[in-house]
């Protein structure tokens with residue numbers, strides 16, 4: 495049976511060491527069995543591959 499409960503949404507950012515923030519910059523690709531998304535830093539333009547799209551949203555029960 496379904497049950498509803500209140501929740502709050504949090505935004506999860508992925509920060510770069512330079513103080514910038516990684517944003518998804520391309521389409522997902524496969525690396526073996528892993529799904530990765532290319533991200534670029536908003537400040538230093540460093541590239542990194544992450545298993546989720548950032549910023550992402552999470553729901554937390556209240």
Ligand SMILES: [Zn+2]
Pocket residue numbers: 510511512513514515535536537538539540
């Ligand atoms: Zn950076």
